[in-house]
Amino acid sequence: MRAGFVIRKCIGAISTLAFVVVFNFFLFRIVNRDPVNSMFRGRNLKPEKLAELRRKFNLDGSKWDQFVAYLRQLLHGDLGYSLKGFRPVATVIGETLWPTVLLVGTSTFLAMIGITIGYRAGWRRGSKFDTTATSLSMLTYSMPEFWIGMVFLGLFSAKLGWFPVGGLEDPGSHATGLTKWLDQLHHMLLPATVLGLAYVGEYMIVARSAMIETLNEDYLQLARAKGMRDDEVRRRHAVPNARLPVVSLSAINFGFIFGGAIAVESIFSWPGIGQATYLAVRGPDLPMLQGLFLLISAGVILANLVADVLYGKLDPRVAGR
């Protein structure tokens, strides 16, 4: 792969990120002008105190002044203070990273079983396995995450009591070590399954389509003609050529890990980025939203960059162009 290809892609990613920084800043300020008034409504604060709060949150100058101050902060790695409680945005986001990576990362990995199912279904197109797998995938793909989440919560937590209703750990838990991990695993199983179900259909459908596209390729006929077994033809010749769209989808989905899963995290009170986004929108907490959108965008841009580079690696024709 040529170095120029990678450099070109990196420059593209950085430019996109710069655009996102500018866009995010003005997007929130077009929608919301001065959150301080509504935040402290009914608090009996003097106008001077409200003015001081606006100054503190960098909301008092012109939009341009605010933007320059924001950029200056950003270049120093400072995402500002959350409007809720004056806590540093970076600290608040940092607290939500691990639960999200744990939940969304696990469910994304779980959902990758859909790739195997999709390849097999595509390989045996029209078979009973294909019909069943495709129907089930369409079913899970078409069901909204929040709906599956509520059904699972109602059945397995509220009705059967097999799983806790929400959260990362038991209330007031001081468990450490393995007990803590198992407690978290117990809490994670239901939301991770819901997310996994939501993702698995997508993987399966994309993998199946990619596989079907390769079915009539000449190189497969040639492999069979050479006397290779069917399974071997699939593994050695069909799957590698059906990999490109799946790699792309996987990379993008891994990018979304940083975006959390707003619906599922909110239903299961999972203290991740999705829940933080939900709470910040309810504020609205502008500095938090800016920080979160920056992180989410950066995650997706990085994942796309990885996908692009991988594409080039898997298909040298892409890098050569």
Added chain:
Amino acid sequence: MKRQSWGIALAVAAGGLIVGTTQVTTTGASSPGATVTLTVGLQQDLDTPNVTAGYLVASYELWNLQYATLTDKAANDFATIPGLAESWTASNDGLTYTYTLRDGLKWSDDQPLTAEDVAWTINTSRDQVWLNHSAVTANLTAVALDDRTVEITSAVPDPKLPTMDVYILPKHIWEEPAAGDVTTYEALDGVGSGPFTLKEWKPGQEWTMEANPNYWQGVAAIDQVVFRLYTDGGAMAAALENGEIDAAHNLPAELFVEMSKHVPSPDLRDGEQGIVTVAGEQGGFTELAMNGMAGGLGDGHPALLDIDVRHAVALAINRDELFERVALGIGTQRDTLGVSPNTEWNPEIPADQQLNYDPAKANELLDNGGYLDTDGDGVREMPDGSRSLTFRYAERSESTQAEGIRELVTGWLAEVGIATEVSVYDDTQLTDIIASGEYDMFVWGWTPFVDPDTLLSYFKCDQVTTDVANPLYNDANWCSPEYDALYAEQNQELDHARRVEIVHEMLTLFHNESTYVVLYHDAETQAYRTDRFEGWLRQPADIGPVLFSNSSPTYYNLKPLAGGTGDDSGDSSTAMTILLIAGGVAVLAAAGFVVIRSRSRRDERD
């Protein structure tokens, strides 16, 4: 066995392991010495434990428990009762109060709590304009005369005194943060003088408060309180029903009503299992406001300057139906503003002044005022025909009841020939719209403090916004010199009975002006289990909430029931858990081994 079958077996084994493991950890029965934990579910996290910076209701509950006040509020009726101060005397002019602190007061970290802590808190909060102190301390000066005596002088006559319900902070902890920007202090020190102090905060999950061994009334009967965040109200209700939490605050209205139906009786005997639902009033209300345009800003509809039009709007609204269909009967129907959770401040509006649903009378008022439908389109016009009675109606996207209110209210207005153009805004946008005066009507609400002064002050003429960049509190832009004079009188009236009379007069005046049509008084929707604790207190008695009330007296009053489960912190069954883990790991290892063997044999066959 086929490979798929082994996969299924593996999944079942893993699932069984996890389910089994944690079921053991969450249902441990009480045992002597076990930690007694009350778990409360809510839908809001702390914004910060820092009392100079936070403003969310959740944080107030923390401060109510962590910081005692000089005077306390009685659970029944908010009467001022001794707190950190055991007694007080007033000067003849009523401007100076001398408080005597209890003997032997200590902070939770064993440091002595003295008059110097009190004086420092009052003076520093005044000078630095702390968010949650300055409204009370703005005119006060405090001097510590000795360790147990503090003299507080108000620059103006203040009917709120001797009530001193400001959180007293430990000077030895806060002096250093207050030397810089106090609002950035994390305040995780957990040092306080109330019945419980902060032990741990897991943002986005929960915070835990432990009993303060030095609380002046004695250590609480429960060891710790865990406040657990549920972002979904349905999930919180499920957690209450299956016993993961003991109480829930702010349940979704529909679930609350459903849960109330299944309650066997609100007067369960101690130890009897069940869930008690509580619709707790705090004086908060929802109103339809009309633009009075007193500030000269914006472009409110001129018809709203006519009191007959405002009365017609009030008469067109069927508040009984609204209360039943939208508020689902949760709360109370009252005619006037709620200026305090204490109902003694609510006046009775004379029958001949009430503005109850009467569309015929509304039509009559509009007809007599010359607002006729001259073009036959179903909408009335101004007497001079210049424009139709079409009002811009704004509502909050954050409100779960706004849509229901709008459907009914706009329908009723249409029936008397008033058209509406509806816009939906988030709170920030609506605040800006109101400040600019570019509206005709909006639906929002207020929640008052215990003393009515603050809410009454919002409707003075000097609170009308005249500069968009500096919005003030008078959101209906209504101004009445008569109201202002009454406000000034009550603000310095030291005779309580007379002050109540003046406030009644003010509220009656405000009602008769109809700049606000109070739709209903809201209620906090709470529920608690009766199988673990007794001693739930409503503040005020009979109508108030049990949690998140004004001074939160429930927690200290709660006692664990004999036979109820004690420790639910998840630590009690560690040995059993480890045994199960070991067993589970063995099962998984065995299953994995068999799968690998099966695979390798298959490969060999291939």
